[in-house]
Amino acid sequence: MARDEYDEDAGPVHAEIPTTFRELRACMVCSLVKTYSQFYESGCDNCTVLNMQDNRQRVTDCTTAYFEGMIAMMQPRESWVAKWRRIGRHVPGIYAVSVTGELTENIKKYLEDNNMTYCQD
Numbered sequence: 001m002a003r004d005e006y007d008e009d010a011g012p013v014h015a016e017i018p019t020t021f022r023e024l025r026a027c028m029v030c031s032l033v034k035t036y037s038q039f040y041e042s043g044c045d046n047c048t049v050l051n052m053q054d055n056r057q058r059v060t061d062c063t064t065a066y067f068e069g070m071i072a073m074m075q076p077r078e079s080w081v082a083k084w085r086r087i088g089r090h091v092p093g094i095y096a097v098s099v100t101g102e103l104t105e106n107i108k109k110y111l112e113d114n115n116m117t118y119c120q121d
């Protein structure tokens with residue numbers, strides 16, 4: 001999608017759309033898909049508590065290159081796919097259908113301490 005096809009003022013704020021299919025990674029907490037650089041530059045749009053921004057180790061710990069399928073979610077509140085994936089409350093963006101990988105115990109503990117839940121399926 002070209003940038004000028006999207007009216008920034010009219011639509012909801014959305015996560016960056018991946019600019020390349022190389023180095024794509026999915027957040028292991030919310031399934032958001034972006035490139036490694038995008039996670040590094042702006043963190044995860046849903047999981048700001050993870051502070052991935054400017055933290056390569058955190059990006060590596062919280063995202064994975066092993067995921068299947070991608071869903072473009074532009075209106076999460078109205079999408080049945082969003083309800084099915086339980087991501088209705090997340091920002092519009094590209095999401096993985098299934099994510100393989102496990103968060104480290106440190107990150108799980110950190111999420112629990114911050115009252116965040118993570119995918120366990």
Ligand SMILES: [Zn+2]
Binds near residue numbers: 030045046
């Ligand atoms: Zn996330």
